[in-house]
Amino acid sequence: MSAPVITRVDETPAVTSLRRKDLLGISDMTAEEIALVLDTAEAMKEIGSRSIKKVPALRGKTVVNLFFEPSTRTRTSFEIAEKRLSADTLNIAIASSSVVKGETLADTALNLEAMQPDMIVLRHSSSGACHLLSRICRSAIINAGDGMHEHPTQALLDAFTIREHKKRLAGLKVAIVGDLLHSRVLRSNIHLLTKMGADVWVCGPPTLIPTDVTRFGVRATSRVEEAVADADVIMLLRIQLERMEGAFFPSLREYFNVFGMTESRIRLAKDDVIIMHPGPMNRGVEIASEVADGPYSVILEQVANGVAVRMAVLYLLAGGAEHETAA
Amino acid sequence: MKQLLKGGRVIDPVNGIDGIHDLLIDGDRIAQVGRDLAADGASVIEIPRGLVVCPGFIDMHVHLREPGQEHKETVESGTASAVAGGFTAVACMPNTTPVNDDANVTAYILSKAAAAKLARVYPIGAVSRGSKGELLADIAELKQAGCVAITDDGHPVKTALMMRRAMEYAGMFGMPLIEHCEDPSLKGDGVAHEGYMAATLGLRGMPGACEALGVERGILLSELTGSAFHVAHMSARASIRAVRKGKEAGVRVTCEVAPHHFTLTDEALGSPIPYDTNTKMNPPLREAADRDAMLSGIADGSVDVIATDHAPHHYDEKKVEFDRAPFGIVGLETAVPLSLDRLVHAGLIRLPRLVELLSVNPARILGVPGGSLSPGAPADVTIIAPDLRVRIEAARLRSRSKNTPFDGWELRGGVAATFVGGRVLFVNPETGLAA
Numbered sequence: 001m002s003a004p005v006i007t008r009v010d011e012t013p014a015v016t017s018l019r020r021k022d023l024l025g026i027s028d029m030t031a032e033e034i035a036l037v038l039d040t041a042e043a044m045k046e047i048g049s050r051s052i053k054k055v056p057a058l059r060g061k062t063v064v065n066l067f068f069e070p071s072t073r074t075r076t077s078f079e080i081a082e083k084r085l086s087a088d089t090l091n092i093a094i095a096s097s098s099v100v101k102g103e104t105l106a107d108t109a110l111n112l113e114a115m116q117p118d119m120i121v122l123r124h125s126s127s128g129a130c131h132l133l134s135r136i137c138r139s140a141i142i143n144a145g146d147g148m149h150e151h152p153t154q155a156l157l158d159a160f161t162i163r164e165h166k167k168r169l170a171g172l173k174v175a176i177v178g179d180l181l182h183s184r185v186l187r188s189n190i191h192l193l194t195k196m197g198a199d200v201w202v203c204g205p206p207t208l209i210p211t212d213v214t215r216f217g218v219r220a221t222s223r224v225e226e227a228v229a230d231a232d233v234i235m236l237l238r239i240q241l242e243r244m245e246g247a248f249f250p251s252l253r254e255y256f257n258v259f260g261m262t263e264s265r266i267r268l269a270k271d272d273v274i275i276m277h278p279g280p281m282n283r284g285v286e287i288a289s290e291v292a293d294g295p296y297s298v299i300l301e302q303v304a305n306g307v308a309v310r311m312a313v314l315y316l317l318a319g320g321a322e323h324e325t326a327a
Numbered sequence: 328m329k330q331l332l333k334g335g336r337v338i339d340p341v342n343g344i345d346g347i348h349d350l351l352i353d354g355d356r357i358a359q360v361g362r363d364l365a366a367d368g369a370s371v372i373e374i375p376r377g378l379v380v381c382p383g384f385i386d387m388h389v390h391l392r393e394p395g396q397e398h399k400e401t402v403e404s405g406t407a408s409a410v411a412g413g414f415t416a417v418a419c420m421p422n423t424t425p426v427n428d429d430a431n432v433t434a435y436i437l438s439k440a441a442a443a444k445l446a447r448v449y450p451i452g453a454v455s456r457g458s459k460g461e462l463l464a465d466i467a468e469l470k471q472a473g474c475v476a477i478t479d480d481g482h483p484v485k486t487a488l489m490m491r492r493a494m495e496y497a498g499m500f501g502m503p504l505i506e507h508c509e510d511p512s513l514k515g516d517g518v519a520h521e522g523y524m525a526a527t528l529g530l531r532g533m534p535g536a537c538e539a540l541g542v543e544r545g546i547l548l549s550e551l552t553g554s555a556f557h558v559a560h561m562s563a564r565a566s567i568r569a570v571r572k573g574k575e576a577g578v579r580v581t582c583e584v585a586p587h588h589f590t591l592t593d594e595a596l597g598s599p600i601p602y603d604t605n606t607k608m609n610p611p612l613r614e615a616a617d618r619d620a621m622l623s624g625i626a627d628g629s630v631d632v633i634a635t636d637h638a639p640h641h642y643d644e645k646k647v648e649f650d651r652a653p654f655g656i657v658g659l660e661t662a663v664p665l666s667l668d669r670l671v672h673a674g675l676i677r678l679p680r681l682v683e684l685l686s687v688n689p690a691r692i693l694g695v696p697g698g699s700l701s702p703g704a705p706a707d708v709t710i711i712a713p714d715l716r717v718r719i720e721a722a723r724l725r726s727r728s729k730n731t732p733f734d735g736w737e738l739r740g741g742v743a744a745t746f747v748g749g750r751v752l753f754v755n756p757e758t759g760l761a762a
Binding site: 027104105106124126127128129131132135146147148149150184187210211212213215216246 | 515521522523525526527528529530531532600601602643646647648649650651
C-alpha cells in the first residue's frame with residue numbers, strides 16, 4: 001500500500017479527493033485527510049436535509065457491501081449513503097457458517113471482482129481482512145469494521161459529531177470507557193483523536209485494556225472517576241456478554257457498579273459534556289438508561305451523521321470533485 | 328572410493344580442530360583430517376579459499392508432513408530442501424496424519440527417506456497416542472523402529488503427570504523428551520505475541536509467560552525424573568531465564584532457538600506487508616527484548632541448538648485471514664544464511680560456536696551419529712561459504728512450500744556443498760566449488 005499523497009489544504013487547487021485506493025484504517029491517514037473527510041461530510045449532510053436526497057456523484061459506479069458479520073446500523077448507513085450518491089449497490093451478507101463450507105475470503109472477493117465493482121465495503125470478523133482484499137483486488141476497499149482492528153468510518157462520524165458540538169477536536173478531553181481490548185472502534189478513535197490533538201483517556205477493567213495501550217499516546221486508568229473528570233466527551237464502548245465467560249470481569253452487575261456511566265459520574269465531567277456510544281447499547285451495563293436518553297446524549301446524532309460521513313468517504317475515494325471535473 | 332577435500336578451513340569442535348586442513352573421505356566414512364594429505368588415488372576436490380568444512384549440520388526440528396499432508400511437503404521434498412540448506416540430517420516431528428505414535432508410521436517415514444537418498448531422517452515419536460495426552464505411545468517400539476526422541480509437538484504434553492511418566496519411561500532408553508512449551512489456557516485463541524503490535528493490529532495475543540510456564544514445568548519434571556528435557560523453538564525471554572537457572576541447578580535441560588526468533592520481531596506483522604501470514608508462527612515472533620534475549624543466549628552458551636521448526640504450508644492455506652492461517656514457516660534453506668549474517672557477521676559468535684549449534688549439540692542431544700569429523704564417523708559434511716552474498720527467493724526453494732517471510736532478503740553467508748555418507752548431494756557453483 002503506497003503512502004497517501006495529499007497536498008496541503010491551504011494550497012490551490014484545494015484538495016478535493018483522497019488520493020488513495022482504499023480506506024483500511026485511520027492509522028495511515030494524515031490529519032489533513034481526516035479534516036478533508038469531515039469538511040466534505042458537512043456538505044453531504046446538507047444533501048440529507050433536502051426533500052430530494054440524491055445527487056449524481058457516483059452514478060454508474062457499483063458498490064458492493066460485503067458483510068461477513070451481522071450489522072444493521074453500519075450496513076444500512078453505507079447503503080443509504082451509496083444510494084444518495086446514486087451508486088448501484090449490492091448487499092451480500094455471508095454468515096460465517098457458509099464460509100466454513102468452503103470458499104475462502106480471497107476467492108469470494110476475486111469472484112466479485114470479476115463482475116467489475118468499483119468499491120467493496122467489507123465487514124469481517126478477522127483483523128486484517130481488508131488488507132488481504134486490498135492486496136488482491138483492483139476495487140477500492142472500504143473497511144466497515146475488521147475484527148478487533150479498525151472501524152474507520154465510525155471514528156470519522158464520531159469526530160464529525162464531536163466537531164459539530166465543540167467546534168474543534170484539539171485540546172478536548174475525551175474519555176473512552178468500556179471493553180477496550182476487543183474494540184475496533186477504540187483503535188480507530190484513538191488514532192483519529194490523537195492525530196487531531198485531543199487528550200484521550202481510556203478506561204476499563206485491567207483485563208480489558210490492551211497491552212502497552214499508552215504507546216498509542218493515550219492515558220489509561222481503571223478509575224472511571226479519573227477518566228471522566230472534566231471530560232468534554234465521554235464515549236462508551238459495548239460490553240459483550242460472552243466476556244464474562246472469558247473471566248474478563250465477574251458479572252454485568254458488578255461491571256455496572258464499577259464502570260457503568262451513571263448520572264452521578266457524568267456530573268464529574270464538564271457541564272457541556274456529550275455522551276456517545278457507537279451502538280448497539282447494553283442499557284444498564286455500560287450505560288444507564290437515564291444517561292442514554294438524557295440531555296447530554298448525542299447517540300442518535302452519531303447515527304444520523306454516519307450517513308453523511310460515509311457519503312464523504314465514498315465520494316472522496318471515487319475521486320471527489322476532480323473526478324467530476326474530468327468526467 | 329576415496330575423496331580428498333583439499334585446503335579448506337576445517338572446523339571440528341569435538342576434536343579441537345580449526346585451521347587449514349585436508350579431509351579424506353573413504354566411502355561413506357571420514358578417514359582422516361590432516362595437513363597436506365596425499366591424494367593417493369583419491370579424487371581431489373579443491374576447496375576454494377574462504378570456504379569452511381564442517382561436520383554435517385543437523386536440524387533437529389523439522390516437519391516433513393508425510394504421511395498425510397503431502398501437499399505441503401514429502402520426505403523427499405523436505406530432505407531435498409534440507410541438503411540445499413546445508414543440512415545432512417533432519418529430525419522430523421510426529422504430528423503427521425496419522426501421528427507417528429506407532430512403529431509402522433516410523434518405518435514408513437524411514438522407507439521414504441531411504442528411497443529419497445538425500446538427508447538422513449531421524450523420526451521423533453509421539454509421547455502419547457495420537458498426541459492426545461491420554462495414553463502413552465508405544466515408546467519402546469518407536470525406539471526400536473528408529474525414533475530418537477519423543478514429543479507431542481504442535482501441542483504441549485497434556486498433563487504434568489503424562490509428562491512425568493513419559494520422561495521416566497523414555498529415560499529407560501536415554502531418549503530426551505522434546506517439548507512444545509505452552510500453557511494452553513494462557514494461550515487461549517492467541518495468534519500473535521501479546522504486546523503493542525498485537526494491540527495495534529487487533530490480534531489476540533499470547534504472552535511470553537505462556538511459553539515460560541511450559542519451560543518451568545518441564546525443568547521441574549526433569550529434575551524430578553532425572554530424564555533429559557529439551558525445549559523446542561524457544562522464543563521468550565522468561566524461558567531462557569528459566570533454562571539458565573535449570574542448567575545452573577544441574578538439571579538435564581537443553582534448548583533450541585529458530586532463526587526467525589533470533590532475526591525477527593513482531594514488528595514484522597505490521598510491515599512491510601500488514602498481516603502477512605508468513606509472519607504467523609507458534610511460538611509467535613515476539614518483541615525486541617525477547618529477540619535480544621535469544622541472541623544473548625546464543626552468544627553466552629545458554630542456547631544449545633539452532634533448529635528451524637521448518638513448517639511447510641501450502642499457499643492456499645496461508646492466503647487467508649491472519650487469524651485463520653496455520654502457524655509456521657519453512658526454514659531449512661534460510662537457516663544457514665540467517666545464522667551467518669545475524670550471528671557470525673554481527674559479531675555475536677564465531678564459526679566454531681556456530682558449528683556446535685548446528686551440528687555438535689543436536690547430534691549429542693539426540694544421540695545420533697555425526698557432529699564430528701572423527702575417523703570412522705559418517706562422511707556427513709557441510710561446506711559453508713561465510714562471505715557468499717545470498718538472495719533468498721521463495722519461488723526457488725526446494726521445499727514444496729514457499730511460506731517464508733524472508734523472500735527477497737539479501738544476506739551474507741551461504742552453503743557451498745552438502746555431503747551425506749560421502750555422496751555430494753548439493754553444490755553451489757557460485758562458491759567456486761567444483762565437486
